[in-house]
Amino acid sequence: MRIDDDRLSGSSGPGAARGATGRTRRIAPTSKDVARVAGVSQSTVSYVMSGKRPISERTRRLVLDAIEELTYEPHAGARALAGRRTNVIGLMVPFHTADAASGLMAFAEEIAVVARAHDHDVLMLTAAEGPSGLARVERRAMCDAVIAMEIATEDPRAELARELTMPVILIGVPARHEGLHCVDFDFESAAQLLVDELADAGCREVAVLGWAQERAALGINYIPRFRERAAARAAERGVRLRWVSTSHDRAGVETYLDAVLGAGEPPGLLALHSPHDLGAALQQRGLVPGRDLDLVSLCTDDDAEVQPVPPTAVSPQPRDVSRLAMTWLLELLDNGNDTPAELRLVEARLTRRGSVRRPG
Template sequence: MRIDDDRADERTDPVGPAGSVPPGRRGRLAPTSKDVARVAGVSQSTVSYVMSGKRPISEKTRRSVLEAIDQLTYEPNAGARALAGHRTNVVGLVVPFHNPEAASGLMAFAEEIAVIARGRDYDVLMLTAAEGPAGLVRVQRRAMCDAAIVMEITTDDPRAAIARELEMPVIFIGVPDDRDGLHCIDFDFETAGRLLVDELADAGCPEIAVLGWSEERVGLGINYVPRFRESARARAAERGVPLRWISAPHTRTGVEGYLDAALGPDGGPHPGLLTVHSPHDVGAALQQRALVPGRDLDVVSLCTDVEAQAQPVPPTAVSTQPRDVSRLAMAWMFDLLAGDVPAELRLVEARLTRRGSVRPSGS
């Protein structure tokens, strides 16, 4: 595979009698394995062995060769790539940690992926920098892993185009708008939005106030935010219930601001509250206001079962099921390594678990 089409002519530039480059063409020859060997301080055959895996190479030497490949942006030809197709028994997990909030929410996925990989005698290489397509290219060029699972998918994800071209299997946990030819798996955020709105509408809430993702999170373009938000808004419109979407940082101060905006002055009927992250701060803030979910107002949440059960009044919730998503992604990845599997979208079913945070209808 050729990543950079602008370099197509560079590989065939003629060389003069003494190895010179014709005038006007100097410096445009593509790097070769001989260049890699020179920079790494090894023989050309050693470079070949690192690429093919046909002979054991010390980790120090292998690292030197890979660093030289990266430095020179060397791209082996198709034959060399075929030799490099040996298994590394490593799966790459591309999971950019944009901020602490995002990192904490992603760890359940990463932990489950690591456990499953270990059970199949695989290791996990985590790539946490926001490198975009370059990160995927680097992983394949260095033959660092057999397959990659990519997270934090944006609606217009620049990694989608390169994922279609890579020779190693790539699975997206998330759904970009243009998903043709991609293997995508995710939780069904659309159905989750409808289930949570229905629960509050069925309880007779006069309004729904959503504690949405922070503006910073929204600004990243993560795909599930508009999927959930638009589904919830459409369902509220169908049910004839006004819905307010309030974006706030997921901090105690942010939650207090959300409740101030949602509840308003005392005395009026409270709206139903819908939160899209761990309900811990909301539960604590409501306690300070002497408000008890299921008695004084109705609260539902998009959160994991573990997060819900940790609250004084566990909320009725739809779990995002990060471990189920990870298990299915890994099973699919191993199927892809065993042979061709059609590209498609697979969604993990959304299910509502009723607890004690919503009052019976008419109470």
């Protein structure tokens, strides 16, 4: 149960707790408590208070009786917003590193474009606040809904999202995503497409230029999803996967190539980021993808097309993911937060560009 410091009092009785100073503090009931006593959903409690949707008189009376029984009082922001909206979408984007910030801007730009097309503004929350950031924007009634990005496999924001009355869309898939509105790119299918492309070209070994160690350490959910599917598919196709985690700058790419290129036939190369430095490093060594070796990448179409040899690639489609998230969020705002929670994925597609040698 959440303790709202604004509602603490010195009275004792049911629902009271004694603090470290010996004073008795009153634990404020929440709308979740009202829903439990009334036997309705938390969103129904919200609709009764806001008047945003028609509610039967019987259900309305159950909620009002529960409010009176618990002496529940919505926060001032909720009372002020009854019957109206802020037309603001919160976007929680924790920029952990400069590289991460650059990669996430396409998502943020598209979300802002869609928001403005529907007369909404975007409030960006860039600090790595975790669940406290979500709780703060709802408590202060700063926005109508939130999109949270950079979801970790074990993400405390996901657990809090289950309890909030405002709609929350997660771009990412936590381990326990049941009951949550989640949108993401299909990284599992992307892994299978990329492994299959190299296996079909006759590669029996694939050297993967993986995500930087500091990024993997954040627990971002798509990394293990991709790795597990890639490993499973490689085993099915009789391909040996060799993972190399290094920095994504030129020095890191050179370390990767030194580690995987030796005498004999080079392995297939799979780059899990923009291949700019990789393409330049191969060119400096006199190696041409599609002629001397096979290269595939997980990168956007824009990044692929500007390379000396544009690689065959699967794009994570950040703008498509953002549009899907915003479309769903606007539906939730218009039709109510009772829309069934589910996982919606953007389909993975492989675009061939000639960086893989075809048999024969």
